[in-house]
Amino acid sequence: MNIKLRDPNIIMKLSRLGSFHQSRLSFLRSFLNEFKDWDYKRDLFDLDEKGYGTAIYSFKKNDRVYSLVCFANKINEDERSDRVIATKWDAAFTLHDGVPLKKDVERLKNEVPKQEVGRLSYKELTLSRANKSVRVFDHVVENLSKGIQPDLDLLEKVGYLYRTTAVYGSGKFGLADRFRIKNREEINGPFRLEMMLVYLVRQFTFDQVNHVAKHRNPKIAVKLDPKICKNLGIGNSTGLGMAPFIVNHPTLLNNWILCRETALKKIRELKNVKAEDSDLFINCVRNSIKNITSWNTESEYQLNKIKLLLEDVEKFLNYLEKQFNFQKDYPFNEIYLWLEKETCEECIEYIVSIMMEPFAKITQPLIKKMSSDEEKYFNIPTDRTIEDLKAILEKKYPNILTIDFEKKENHKKFWFISKNKEEPRIADRFKEQGSDLEQPLAIARDIKKLYDRLLTSKKKLKIGHFLIDHDDLRHVIRRAFIIEKFPYSEIQDNTISENIIPIDMLRLKLSFFGALKFDPRSDKWLRICMFQGAPLPNELKNYDEQWVYKSHN
Amino acid sequence: MKSLSEIETTSKRASRAVGFSWGVAEEIAKGVRQLELFGFPGIKNLSQYYKLINKKKFEKLTIIKKNNKSNKSSLCPVDLGVRFLDQIKTLESLKKITFYKIAHPILFLPFLSRSSEIVGKRILLKFEKNTLLLNFNVNILSKFIKNEFPSIAKKVEVIFLENKDFFSEKEWKNLYKLSENTFVEETDSLKQGAAGAGLTDND
Numbered sequence: 001m002n003i004k005l006r007d008p009n010i011i012m013k014l015s016r017l018g019s020f021h022q023s024r025l026s027f028l029r030s031f032l033n034e035f036k037d038w039d040y041k042r043d044l045f046d047l048d049e050k051g052y053g054t055a056i057y058s059f060k061k062n063d064r065v066y067s068l069v070c071f072a073n074k075i076n077e078d079e080r081s082d083r084v085i086a087t088k089w090d091a092a093f094t095l096h097d098g099v100p101l102k103k104d105v106e107r108l109k110n111e112v113p114k115q116e117v118g119r120l121s122y123k124e125l126t127l128s129r130a131n132k133s134v135r136v137f138d139h140v141v142e143n144l145s146k147g148i149q150p151d152l153d154l155l156e157k158v159g160y161l162y163r164t165t166a167v168y169g170s171g172k173f174g175l176a177d178r179f180r181i182k183n184r185e186e187i188n189g190p191f192r193l194e195m196m197l198v199y200l201v202r203q204f205t206f207d208q209v210n211h212v213a214k215h216r217n218p219k220i221a222v223k224l225d226p227k228i229c230k231n232l233g234i235g236n237s238t239g240l241g242m243a244p245f246i247v248n249h250p251t252l253l254n255n256w257i258l259c260r261e262t263a264l265k266k267i268r269e270l271k272n273v274k275a276e277d278s279d280l281f282i283n284c285v286r287n288s289i290k291n292i293t294s295w296n297t298e299s300e301y302q303l304n305k306i307k308l309l310l311e312d313v314e315k316f317l318n319y320l321e322k323q324f325n326f327q328k329d330y331p332f333n334e335i336y337l338w339l340e341k342e343t344c345e346e347c348i349e350y351i352v353s354i355m356m357e358p359f360a361k362i363t364q365p366l367i368k369k370m371s372s373d374e375e376k377y378f379n380i381p382t383d384r385t386i387e388d389l390k391a392i393l394e395k396k397y398p399n400i401l402t403i404d405f406e407k408k409e410n411h412k413k414f415w416f417i418s419k420n421k422e423e424p425r426i427a428d429r430f431k432e433q434g435s436d437l438e439q440p441l442a443i444a445r446d447i448k449k450l451y452d453r454l455l456t457s458k459k460k461l462k463i464g465h466f467l468i469d470h471d472d473l474r475h476v477i478r479r480a481f482i483i484e485k486f487p488y489s490e491i492q493d494n495t496i497s498e499n500i501i502p503i504d505m506l507r508l509k510l511s512f513f514g515a516l517k518f519d520p521r522s523d524k525w526l527r528i529c530m531f532q533g534a535p536l537p538n539e540l541k542n543y544d545e546q547w548v549y550k551s552h553n
Numbered sequence: 554m555k556s557l558s559e560i561e562t563t564s565k566r567a568s569r570a571v572g573f574s575w576g577v578a579e580e581i582a583k584g585v586r587q588l589e590l591f592g593f594p595g596i597k598n599l600s601q602y603y604k605l606i607n608k609k610k611f612e613k614l615t616i617i618k619k620n621n622k623s624n625k626s627s628l629c630p631v632d633l634g635v636r637f638l639d640q641i642k643t644l645e646s647l648k649k650i651t652f653y654k655i656a657h658p659i660l661f662l663p664f665l666s667r668s669s670e671i672v673g674k675r676i677l678l679k680f681e682k683n684t685l686l687l688n689f690n691v692n693i694l695s696k697f698i699k700n701e702f703p704s705i706a707k708k709v710e711v712i713f714l715e716n717k718d719f720f721s722e723k724e725w726k727n728l729y730k731l732s733e734n735t736f737v738e739e740t741d742s743l744k745q746g747a748a749g750a751g752l753t754d755n756d
Contacts, residue, residue: 382642465616475576
């Protein structure tokens with residue numbers, strides 16, 4: 001049986017992309033898999049009794065060492081903010097390439113806590129900062145120092161001791177450019193070093209909380225139970241900074257989605273499924289219910305999605321248990337077709353993710369295809385004709401071409417970069433100033449504009465000549481020739497419409513990171529949790545790959 | 554030290570700010586990144602050029618011909634570079650193209666470099682007494698490592714070099730003869746065991 005890849009005009013809609021969930025392909029899971037054989041070590045832990053100071057953690061294999069350098073600083077209550085305008089954080093981190101020398105640590109101590117206004121060097125790979133969940137951190141310290149474990153209900157509600165508010169890489173603020181390290185086998189996957197940073201930060205938060213509790217009451221204090229640690233992750237507050245990334249990296253976006261779609265296609269094409277594989281799938285679906293029921297949010301939008309998801313997953317389980325037989329041919333294809341017919345988008349994508357669990361043989365080779373050498377596709381084939389380009393637009397953007405951009409609601413928003421923090425934002429072009437400095441993220445509008453101009457151009461005219469008078473649309477002409485080769489490279493939606501939900505764009509990216517428990521705090525930012533339930537560093541050598549579905553929370 | 558990522562982002566935004574379209578700004582940014590990667594003063598020259606761009610008038614070419622004379626002002630290196638890249642498939646057949654008065658010619662280099670890769674030929678750039686060789690977008694050979702790039706090139710020749718060897722047949726033969734020392738002399742029995750040996754039909 002040959003199953004077709006799913007239609008990009010359906011999958012690349014924002015509502016669908018905003019329903020994606022973590023899977024075996026997610027970057028934090030592929031990071032754990034890649035680094036499970038590396039030697040983990042805490043090289044330095046020089047904190048004072050309040051938990052302020054410097055710590056260093058490392059992963060080492062043969063001659064290669066990656067070191068997380070942590071700086072925990074005292075900040076006042078009124079200085080703690082997750083917002084992008086913050087200038088101080090409870091802790092700041094950088095991932096250093098190799099073993100940092102004393103002079104490196106001194107340099108980093110001065111620069112890393114400053115974050116965006118500090119300067120890093122080519123020796124540093126990623127940069128981040130995090131704030132405590134003060135309520136949880138203080139509660140844990142208080143209890144441990146009394147010799148008792150913390151209240152699990154409180155921990156379950158929050159899910160972490162610290163949340164990061166940004167993780168930077170790839171040349172930002174002087175960090176190493178990707179090209180310097182791209183040939184390293186162990187980081188042949190997107191965002192692997194960012195994942196390493198977050199993972200090691202998680203361990204730092206446990207060590208710090210134990211350290212502070214111990215100093216508060218040296219004789220009685222106990223350590224946080226490793227089982228509790230395991231069920232705590234690292235929170236993350238994410239704003240619009242992530243949204244332009246997926247528009248600005250079309251071939252990378254394509255490769256992420258294409259790998260997911262290819263995995264689904266191959267699973268649907270399996271004629272027979274072994275009992276152990278179907279059992280694993282069913283168990284993961286069953287266990288995952290806990291992930292849904294423990295998903296806390298105050299967002300009405302997300303609560304509604306969770307409610308529908310829970311109802312549909314229960315309905316699906318009922319179908320699996322009472323009506324479905326895995327002995328039949330192409331069982332996963334039948335399951336998929338049932339999902340399409342009977343459940344919501346959120347549930348379809350949720351189950352698609354779980355379908356991958358038994359099939360590492362299918363997902364593992366795909367993980368290596370999730371990076372992209374974007375430079376290769378930068379040149380516009382200017383000897384092609386208007387006729388070619390028009391055909392590409394008609395084939396690849398059929399829904400976009402039907403949007404009427406004369407209507408106010410279809411071009412109400414604009415994307416811009418704020419001057420104070422150089423961060424992307426979105427605003428109402430009819431109410432706010434600045435739309436003259438709009439970023440080139442209104443792809444749908446510009447594609448439509450391009451199409452309209454092509455309609456009045458000579459069919460045989462070469463693109464190179466067309467560009468002489470239409471260079472204002474050069475950025476989308478480039479994209480059109482990219483989508484010709486990369487079907488999932490473009491969001492098939494209007495990113496400047498009145499109804500845009502920007503967090504759908506964030507969620508897409510975060511699902512590929514491997515985030516859990518999306519908690520929208522508005523339509524423009526959300527909180528998530530990473531590595532909740534993941535093995536601790538000392539458990540990496542032999543861990544359960546389905547840990548995501550076995551979290552106690 | 555600034556990362557190449559920072560160099561590219563800032564060049565793109567600055568280029569947009571002085572009036573280039575986002576698509577052209579992307580081209581410029583890639584070019585400046587490449588210049589800096591190859592050790593050429595891209596940022597310095599772009600910065601100098603953008604200081605002038607709103608004060609002086611620079612000329613734009615639409616269709617590039619064998620001989621391209623600007624009228625009064627000098628040619629904008631960015632616009633010229635973009636047009637050169639866009640028309641590269643037709644320009645290749647001209648073999649040699651001459652331009653008069655190009656401002657900040659270094660900014661024209663990355664476009665020629667990419668053009669060299671597209672057509673699969675080395676490109677030689679000559680202006681005044683200077684020569685630069687653009688090798689398939691892999692590197693740029695020049696003597697400009699220590700010298701200042703001029704802010705204007707009066708007469709510029711762009712020559713598409715035919716692909717040919719840079720060594721003599723004698724030099725090649727010498728080396729080939731040495732390489733033969735890694736081969737094994739074939740005996741009759743080795744010949745019989747070779748792939749395809751002994752087939753009686755040629756269907």
